[in-house]
Amino acid sequence: MGETKSEILQGTLDLMVLQTLEAMGPLHGYGIARRIEQISEDALQLNQGTIYAALLRLQQRRWISASWGTSDNNRKAKFYAITRAGRRQLAEETANWSRIAGVIGRLLRLSER
Amino acid sequence: MRTCFWTLLSRVRGTFLSTRLDDDFDREVGEHLALLTADNIRRGMTPDDARRAALMRFGGPMQIKEQQHDDRGLHFIETTLQDVRYALRSIVKYRAFSIVAIATLAIGIGAATSMFTVVRAVLLRPLPFAEPDRLVEISETNPLKGWTHTVSAPANFADWRARNSVFTDIAGYNGVDDRGASLFQRVLTVNDEPSQVNGVATTGNLFDVLGVRPLLGRTFTWDETFDGKDRVLVLAYGTWRNLLGGDPNIIGRDVLLSGRSMTVIGVMPRDFFFPNRSAQFWSPMGVQLDLFVKTRRPHFMNTVARLKRGVSLAQARDQMTRIASDLEHEYADTNTKMGVRLEPLHDIMVTDARPTILMLFGAVAVLFLIVCANIASLQLGRGASRMREIAVRRALGAGRARLVRQLLTESLVLSILGALLGVALATLTPSVLLRAAPSALPLFATPQIDVPVLLFAAALAIAAPIVFGLVPAMSSSRFDRLAERTESGSRQTTRARDVLVAFEVALSVILVVGSMLLIRSLLRLQQVDPGFSPEHVVTFKVTLPRIKYPKSADQARVFTDIEERLRSTAGVQAVGAASALALRGYTYTSDATPEGRTGDDYERETRFNAVTPDYFKAIGVRLLFGRSLTERDTRGSKVIQVNEALARKYFGSSDVVGKRLKGGRPSDDDPWVTIVGVVADVKQDGLDKATRPEVYMPYAASVQNPATFAVRSTIDASSIASSARQTVRALDRDVLLTDVTTLDNLVRDSMGDERFRTTLLGAFAAVALFLAALGIYGVLSYFVSQRSRELGIRLTLGARRSTLFALVIGQGVRPVVAGAIVGLIGALALTSVMQSLLFGVQPMDPPTYAIALALLGTIAVTACAVPALRATRVDPLVALRDE
Numbered sequence: 002m003g004e005t006k007s008e009i010l011q012g013t014l015d016l017m018v019l020q021t022l023e024a025m026g027p028l029h030g031y032g033i034a035r036r037i038e039q040i041s042e043d044a045l046q047l048n049q050g051t052i053y054a055a056l057l058r059l060q061q062r063r064w065i066s067a068s069w070g071t072s073d074n075n076r077k078a079k080f081y082a083i084t085r086a087g088r089r090q091l092a093e094e095t096a097n098w099s100r101i102a103g104v105i106g107r108l109l110r111l112s113e114r
Numbered sequence: 115m116r117t118c119f120w121t122l123l124s125r126v127r128g129t130f131l132s133t134r135l136d137d138d139f140d141r142e143v144g145e146h147l148a149l150l151t152a153d154n155i156r157r158g159m160t161p162d163d164a165r166r167a168a169l170m171r172f173g174g175p176m177q178i179k180e181q182q183h184d185d186r187g188l189h190f191i192e193t194t195l196q197d198v199r200y201a202l203r204s205i206v207k208y209r210a211f212s213i214v215a216i217a218t219l220a221i222g223i224g225a226a227t228s229m230f231t232v233v234r235a236v237l238l239r240p241l242p243f244a245e246p247d248r249l250v251e252i253s254e255t256n257p258l259k260g261w262t263h264t265v266s267a268p269a270n271f272a273d274w275r276a277r278n279s280v281f282t283d284i285a286g287y288n289g290v291d292d293r294g295a296s297l298f299q300r301v302l303t304v305n306d307e308p309s310q311v312n313g314v315a316t317t318g319n320l321f322d323v324l325g326v327r328p329l330l331g332r333t334f335t336w337d338e339t340f341d342g343k344d345r346v347l348v349l350a351y352g353t354w355r356n357l358l359g360g361d362p363n364i365i366g367r368d369v370l371l372s373g374r375s376m377t378v379i380g381v382m383p384r385d386f387f388f389p390n391r392s393a394q395f396w397s398p399m400g401v402q403l404d405l406f407v408k409t410r411r412p413h414f415m416n417t418v419a420r421l422k423r424g425v426s427l428a429q430a431r432d433q434m435t436r437i438a439s440d441l442e443h444e445y446a447d448t449n450t451k452m453g454v455r456l457e458p459l460h461d462i463m464v465t466d467a468r469p470t471i472l473m474l475f476g477a478v479a480v481l482f483l484i485v486c487a488n489i490a491s492l493q494l495g496r497g498a499s500r501m502r503e504i505a506v507r508r509a510l511g512a513g514r515a516r517l518v519r520q521l522l523t524e525s526l527v528l529s530i531l532g533a534l535l536g537v538a539l540a541t542l543t544p545s546v547l548l549r550a551a552p553s554a555l556p557l558f559a560t561p562q563i564d565v566p567v568l569l570f571a572a573a574l575a576i577a578a579p580i581v582f583g584l585v586p587a588m589s590s591s592r593f594d595r596l597a598e599r600t601e602s603g604s605r606q607t608t609r610a611r612d613v614l615v616a617f618e619v620a621l622s623v624i625l626v627v628g629s630m631l632l633i634r635s636l637l638r639l640q641q642v643d644p645g646f647s648p649e650h651v652v653t654f655k656v657t658l659p660r661i662k663y664p665k666s667a668d669q670a671r672v673f674t675d676i677e678e679r680l681r682s683t684a685g686v687q688a689v690g691a692a693s694a695l696a697l698r699g700y701t702y703t704s705d706a707t708p709e710g711r712t713g714d715d716y717e718r719e720t721r722f723n724a725v726t727p728d729y730f731k732a733i734g735v736r737l738l739f740g741r742s743l744t745e746r747d748t749r750g751s752k753v754i755q756v757n758e759a760l761a762r763k764y765f766g767s768s769d770v771v772g773k774r775l776k777g778g779r780p781s782d783d784d785p786w787v788t789i790v791g792v793v794a795d796v797k798q799d800g801l802d803k804a805t806r807p808e809v810y811m812p813y814a815a816s817v818q819n820p821a822t823f824a825v826r827s828t829i830d831a832s833s834i835a836s837s838a839r840q841t842v843r844a845l846d847r848d849v850l851l852t853d854v855t856t857l858d859n860l861v862r863d864s865m866g867d868e869r870f871r872t873t874l875l876g877a878f879a880a881v882a883l884f885l886a887a888l889g890i891y892g893v894l895s896y897f898v899s900q901r902s903r904e905l906g907i908r909l910t911l912g913a914r915r916s917t918l919f920a921l922v923i924g925q926g927v928r929p930v931v932a933g934a935i936v937g938l939i940g941a942l943a944l945t946s947v948m949q950s951l952l953f954g955v956q957p958m959d960p961p962t963y964a965i966a967l968a969l970l971g972t973i974a975v976t977a978c979a980v981p982a983l984r985a986t987r988v989d990p991l992v993a994l995r996d997e
Contacts, residue, residue: 030142031149048173049146053139057185061124062117072149079142 019091022083029078128186197523219532222485224539226478235561244325248421249459259719272406280430281419285323287316289416303370311394331365331380344400348380353394410448486582491614493586525583533575616933622882623937626966629879632872638954645796647734648857652834657820657850666817685829690729693818709774721808724816732824740771740791749815755791760807887977894926894981906990915986926978
């Protein structure tokens with residue numbers, strides 16, 4: 002397993018999608034996938050299709066909303082936007098994430114010693 | 115929580131919009147791929163490469179679409195809907211099977227639901243009074259008189275009321291015997307239109323003890339119990355509606371009740387019945403105050419008491435027993451050995467009905483199982499013919515669990531259709547039962563289809579497929595490959611069906627034995643000699659308004675007048691009257707002392723009846739010894755007749771003409787009366803009850819109002835009835851003529867309960883037998899059709915047709931014999947609980963079992979014979995060509 006491509010957790014992908022929409026405003030599926038790849042500097046190579054599972058999940062929970070619109074190159078595309086509930090969730094998850102990351106980081110450093 | 119809700123909502127939406135959303139997503143994926151491809155081209159790929167790379171990057175659009183589809187909707191519901199659609203299609207396709215299955219399920223579930231309606235109304239639902247579990251009935255017991263549950267004496271009732279500290283109050287209402295209240299009849303005259311109504315005479319506190327508020331007006335006060343304040347009336351809802359036109363200003367209005375002006379003070383709610391459905395009004399007892407002080411004999415009050423909160427029935431029993439024993443000491447002459455019995459009111463009200471209802475409910479449970487077994491057996495037979503279809507589906511990748519689920523769904527759909535039909539049938543129960551079931555249904559209860567009943571039916575609808583669908587589904591889904599569609603598979607199926615048939619037969623045997631026992635009981639009951647000859651006798655009751663005829667002499671004159679006028683009617687052979695007609699209980703009982711007894715040696719329960727000279731001639735009772743009473747026998751002549759039961763019990767021989775006895779005890783100074791005749795025993799309380807010692811006094815010596823007349827004639831009953839009506843009306847319009855019937859009807863009605871349960875159980879047994887026969891027939895037909903090739907070969911090789919016939923019959927008889935044995939054992943175990951419903955037959959009655967087996971055998975052989983005959987008619991050529 003020489004590749005550095007990491008398996009990403011389901012919840013993590015959801016969180017990345019929410020953050021992306023929060024930062025970039027409404028985007029279509031392809032835009033979100035591209036953005037996540039760029040940010041991760043291609044360390045994360047996901048099958049772009051899997052983004053749709055996350056989008057559906059978030060939609061079902063009413064954390065994002067979807068509507069048909071027109072893309073930059075004048076084509077019809079479905080745009081996703083974060084909702085108020087989504088922002089709340091994002092804030093919560095972010096806090097959660099940094100706490101856990103902190104704990105794990107400390108734990109790993111501890112066991113390195 | 116909230117997110118769960120939104121997800122579910124969205125999924126439900128997804129399920130129903132699945133096609134539109136699928137298209138939507140197709141477009142979205144298309145766009146995504148187009149953008150990705152365009153990017154790739156911009157990076158310098160050729161369009162083909164760009165497209166291929168895009169697809170790889172995206173990762174299997176088809177899978178993702180499938181995934182998306184499943185995630186979006188409710189997978190479970192979607193496949194279930196699919197299964198239901200499929201099931202409906204297959205129900206239509208296998209029409210014959212479906213009709214049989216749905217019809218039998220409708221019978222099974224309908225019968226069970228109907229009986230549950232009754233069980234719920236009578237046994238499960240609390241009485242429709244406030245906190246009904248605190249209501250208790252108090253009755254008196256006395257081992258010396260053979261009383262185990264008898265109405266109480268007014269003064270005892272008053273002392274219980276005064277001395278106890280366990281009840282909030284005790285109320286009383288008039289009653290005569292241990293079968294509950296006796297309603298009395300009155301004529302209610304509204305706008306000069308007289309109608310006959312049944313009433314209950316109560317103490318003023320009855321409604322307070324029951325805790326029921328009136329719909330309109332008020333109920334009685336305690337003071338209104340007594341003479342002088344008793345001209346008040348509470349009406350039942352139905353009476354108010356039907357006889358008084360639902361007059362909203364009824365309260366305070368005066369109505370005429372048998373010539374007496376009464377003020378209506380209250381109307382009860384629509385669902386209030388007490389003590390039973392026949393009570394149309396309530397009026398105070400209207401007694402003198404000292405009745406409750408002095409009268410410890412006779413006993414004529416039913417009581418209902420309300421336990422104080424926190425007092426248990428056992429505590430109440432303790433205290434009441436103590437009070438009764440105090441009374442025993444204080445009033446030794448009347449209360450010796452007089453005890454009390456306290457039972458929950460509900461128990462008392464359902465005592466008579468409980469065994470019948472439980473037996474019938476057990477029977478419908480058995481019938482339901484038979485129905486399930488029968489459908490399972492049919493399913494198995496069909497499973498075999500569907501094996502090809504199932505094997506194909508299996509080959510195409512359907513999982514076994516999925517197949518089982520699919521087959522179960524099919525069963526469930528069948529069973530729901532059957533249940534719907536069954537519930538429709540069951541909705542007829544309340545009205546049919548109220549009409550058809552005499553006292554099998556306590557009259558306070560209203561059977562109705564309500565939510566619990568529907569839930570019960572739904573539970574059956576769900577249980578049924580588990581019982582009848584699972585076995586066949588498991589066994590059908592086992593056929594993995596097409597190759598298995600052969601001998602071993604069908605042999606397994608055959609064995610399963612044999613077991614099911616045996617099961618059906620066993621259950622049917624139980625029902626058949628049970629119903630045979632009841633039928634034989636009923637036959638025995640019909641053979642009982644009632645002691646009179648009921649043919650061609652019309653009877654009716656005449657009540658004289660007390661206000662017009664206050665004196666005994668006046669009453670006697672009217673009754674004699676009626677007798678004489680009827681006697682002169684053409685075709686009339688004899689006319690008589692009695693205070694208590696045969697099979698109609700008794701007027702009153704009292705102590706009696708046969709001559710020669712002293713001290714404590716006397717008879718404590720003698721029935722007294724007053725009869726006119728021709729009464730015995732009219733109802734056809736044999737005179738055994740001595741003479742009949744005549745018009746010359748009056749109060750002064752001091753003569754009586756007695757029945758044989760009395761003669762034997764009190765004097766030890768039948769011929770007791772010339773012996774004397776007196777009312778009361780040896781120490782009492784009642785006058786001695788001489789026995790001038792002994793008549794044969796007449797059944798008093800029912801054909802199944804022993805005749806009690808009874809004294810017949812000349813009517814003139816002891817006038818009782820009302821009197822029941824009996825007219826023996828050569829002409830038909832209806833014209834006798836109408837001339838009786840004319841006679842009475844001509845005499846006085848205010849005289850009440852009721853209860854017109856024939857002695858034949860009276861005898862038949864006395865067996866109403868028995869006939870009702872016999873008919874029902876018999877019907878259940880007949881259906882069970884029919885289903886078992888259907889099962890046997892189905893299995894054998896299948897056997898013959900499977901083996902037709904083999905049978906053909908055997909025939910070609912010279913087998914005799916009779917051999918084949920025997921072979922098939924033998925195949926069919928095996929499960930029947932096995933089932934019959936199991937069923938007999940089950941019947942022996944179960945029918946013992948029917949003991950209390952039987953008369954003159956033991957639960958282990960050998961002829962019953964013999965008849966049941968013979969019946970079953972005949973039906974089984976008939977069911978076998980048809981397929982067996984078909985086997986012998988197999989045309990070898992056709993059979994061989996079949997493959």
